[in-house]
Amino acid sequence: xxxxxxxxxxxxxxxxxxxxxxxxxxxxxxxxxxxxxxxxxxxxxxxxxxxxxxxxxxxxxxxxxxxxxxxxxxxxxxxxxxxxxxxxxxxxxxxxxxxxxxxxxxxxxxxxxxxxxxxxxxxxxxxxxxxxxxxxxxxxxxxxxxxxxxxxxxxxxxxxxxxxxxxxxxxxxxxxxxxxxxxxxxxxxxxxxxxxxxx
Ligand code: MN
Numbered sequence: 378x379x380x381x382x383x384x385x386x387x388x389x390x391x392x393x394x395x396x397x398x399x400x401x402x403x404x405x406x407x408x409x410x411x412x413x414x415x416x417x418x419x420x421x422x423x424x425x426x427x428x429x430x431x432x433x434x435x436x437x438x439x440x441x442x443x444x445x446x447x448x449x450x451x452x453x454x455x456x457x458x459x460x461x462x463x464x465x466x467x468x469x470x471x472x473x474x475x476x477x478x479x480x481x482x483x484x485x486x487x488x489x490x491x492x493x494x495x496x497x498x499x500x501x502x503x504x505x506x507x508x509x510x511x512x513x514x515x516x517x518x519x520x521x522x523x524x525x526x527x528x529x530x531x532x533x534x535x536x537x538x539x540x541x542x543x544x545x546x547x548x549x550x551x552x553x554x555x556x557x558x559x560x561x562x563x564x565x566x567x568x569x570x571x572x573x574x575x576x
Contacts (some may be wrong), residue, residue, distance in 0.1 A: 379421075380430045380450075382413040383457050391465040395558045400546045405460065408542050412452035419446045430454055431527060438528040451523035455505060459538045463563040471566040475534075475573050482515040490560055492517040497539050497556045506556075508535040508569060510576050532576045534569040 389401040420426045425433050425446070434450050437443040470486055471479060483489040489508075496519040497506040504521040509531040511518075518526060526533045537559050544555035 379417045380453055387465055395562045397547050409456040412449045416449035416453045448523040451525050455525050459536050461568045462535045464565040467563040467565050468561045475570040494556050497537050500539050503540040506537045509533050534572040
């Protein structure tokens, strides 16, 4: 079935000064939109067209003949997940069950932050850093290009896009500054908590 690009959950200016309207216009309006368009074109009229995009991603992840479809499908899904992983006036610390789970599985919130920043900073080239639930345990992972944790049977709770298009207009080559801002000013802990509760 056609995958519709969800509306951005906030105004394009709402993340300023941390993420500019210009970045949103390119990232959401051009990059994400193109992945969605290309995915829909690729599956139209095929047997994949009847399936939810999450099913398509898992089904074709290891099929080299469907690499182009996979890349657009996963990028369409990853970006929707990313827009929900950040919000205006985000940051701070998680509360409730998520806070307890982070303390239990990472030792402390500070340990989680250090591990998440490290994952984002050390993803060579394009990719993503994730907080996932893996067989009942919270873990930080990183994936290259379009890959995502659904393929590994993990439940994504949160993601950070570290492709250059996510930060270059605002931070140029300073990926660590973007990562620090993501954690301190943008991350949407309510979204991660809801994903944990639903897992
Ligand atoms: Mn991106």
